[in-house]
Amino acid sequence: MTAFLNSALFAARGEERVDPRRAADRHIQRQERRGHEEDRYEQIGDCVRGRRGKEQIRIEARCGRGSSQSKAQSHKGEHHVASEDDWSFAVTTGVMIRLTKDTLLQSLLPLFQRIQEWPISTSLRESAVMFPVIESLHVLGLTVSVGLVVVVDLRLIGWRFQGLSPNAVLRPLRPWLLGGFALMVITGSLLFMAEAEKCYLSRVFRLKIAFLLAAATNALVYETTLRRTPLAPQRVAVAGWISLGCWILVIVLGRLTAYGIG
Amino acid sequence: MADVLSLAQAGLQWLEQSWLGHGVRSSSYVLPALQCLHLLGMVVAFGSLIAITLQVSGIGMRGQSAASVVDTLAPFFWGGLTTLALTGLSLLSAQPMRYLANTAFCWKMGFLTLAFIWCAFTCQRIAHHDRPTKASLSTTTTAIVSLLLWLAVAAAGRAIAFVP
Numbered sequence: 001m002t003a004f005l006n007s008a009l010f011a012a013r014g015e016e017r018v019d020p021r022r023a024a025d026r027h028i029q030r031q032e033r034r035g036h037e038e039d040r041y042e043q044i045g046d047c048v049r050g051r052r053g054k055e056q057i058r059i060e061a062r063c064g065r066g067s068s069q070s071k072a073q074s075h076k077g078e079h080h081v082a083s084e085d086d087w088s089f090a091v092t093t094g095v096m097i098r099l100t101k102d103t104l105l106q107s108l109l110p111l112f113q114r115i116q117e118w119p120i121s122t123s124l125r126e127s128a129v130m131f132p133v134i135e136s137l138h139v140l141g142l143t144v145s146v147g148l149v150v151v152v153d154l155r156l157i158g159w160r161f162q163g164l165s166p167n168a169v170l171r172p173l174r175p176w177l178l179g180g181f182a183l184m185v186i187t188g189s190l191l192f193m194a195e196a197e198k199c200y201l202s203r204v205f206r207l208k209i210a211f212l213l214a215a216a217t218n219a220l221v222y223e224t225t226l227r228r229t230p231l232a233p234q235r236v237a238v239a240g241w242i243s244l245g246c247w248i249l250v251i252v253l254g255r256l257t258a259y260g261i262g
Numbered sequence: 263m264a265d266v267l268s269l270a271q272a273g274l275q276w277l278e279q280s281w282l283g284h285g286v287r288s289s290s291y292v293l294p295a296l297q298c299l300h301l302l303g304m305v306v307a308f309g310s311l312i313a314i315t316l317q318v319s320g321i322g323m324r325g326q327s328a329a330s331v332v333d334t335l336a337p338f339f340w341g342g343l344t345t346l347a348l349t350g351l352s353l354l355s356a357q358p359m360r361y362l363a364n365t366a367f368c369w370k371m372g373f374l375t376l377a378f379i380w381c382a383f384t385c386q387r388i389a390h391h392d393r394p395t396k397a398s399l400s401t402t403t404t405a406i407v408s409l410l411l412w413l414a415v416a417a418a419g420r421a422i423a424f425v426p
Binding site (some may be wrong): 132135136137141143144147148150151154161164172173176252255256259 | 301302306317323326353413416
């Protein structure tokens with residue numbers, strides 16, 4: 001484990017002010033003394049925030065290449081330059097989290113590379129007609145389903161159709177809405193298969209899928225619980241806002257995926 | 263016909279050199295942002311249009327007259343369409359000559375004109391059609407034709423990216 005971490009630290013950080021090998025060793029020794037359970041840490045972007053043991057110290061460390069910055073904050077809110085121990089803790093955990101994330105990302109990559117090499121994916125990608133047609137159908141499905149979702153959201157939020165129950169607005173639109181959604185998912189899967197590797201490695205695309213799942217979960221929760229309890233206008237409005245927000249983000253992130261941003 | 267084309271060309275050249283054209287070309291983030299807004303405007307416009315078409319065709323919300331649904335959703339349709347027009351004009355001003363040379367773009371403008379003409383002549387009839395249960399055949403046809411025309415505008419718009 002120590003050897004693995006040492007090589008990982010060297011590989012990930014290159015030259016540093018503090019010898020990362022010594023820092024990592026010391027941190028691991030300390031962890032072994034104290035037990036792992038007391039350390040808590042999380043990664044936010046390039047930043048690691050941790051609570052070490054019972055000391056209530058918040059540590060922030062940027063673990064990018066080049067200059068290393070770390071800062072520790074005690075529970076009283078005082079800022080000071082972190083001691084070597086704080087720094088080593090933050091860097092070690094940061095590199096570990098980053099490595100875990102990268103390893104997870106890399107471990108699934110062959111799967112998507114294989115999907116991209118399926119005969120259907122290859123022929124789709126190389127077809128001058130099918131790809132544009134499927135992409136157009138994808139936009140059509142999206143327009144129909146999200147467009148009608150917006151109409152339903154107007155009622156859920158309580159902005160329009162106040163005289164009708166949410167279900168009265170949703171019922172006639174549902175078959176068209178679900179039809180458009182199915183078209184969008186089928187064509188979207190085909191488009192994904194054609195460029196699986198590019199999509200999988202794109203942060204924007206992964207974010208889009210996350211918001212898509214959030215929108216779908218929101219709709220499922222609405223259909224299974226809120227639809228049967230008409231006496232909760234605030235909760236219904238929340239469902240409407242979540243739906244509207246998620247779908248706007250899905251559309252924007254989907255459009256940006258094509259630009260290769262992120 | 264040639265006169266119309268040269269007039270359009272002159273107008274587009276002016277557009278290309280206007281502050282709008284310069285602004286859109288000034289940063290590489292403007293075009294993606296405009297396209298996102300264009301897409302969002304389209305979603306809102308089509309959502310209202312489809313809901314209106316369903317209502318007018320008699321398969322919409324029960325107990326609601328077509329006229330009241332049109333009244334409720336028409337502002338969203340026109341709002342979406344205004345967003346589309348403004349963002350579309352901005353997108354066009356980036357490279358107007360390239361768009362003019364694009365067959366799909368010309369088809370899109372053709373369908374757009376047809377859709378507007380169709381709406382101008384039939385919108386009043388749809389809006390004042392006030393029968394909650396049974397839809398008249400001519401109203402249904404009118405609504406479906408306008409929906410198809412707008413879909414043709416969208417399809418031709420999507421094709422712009424794929425036509426050389």
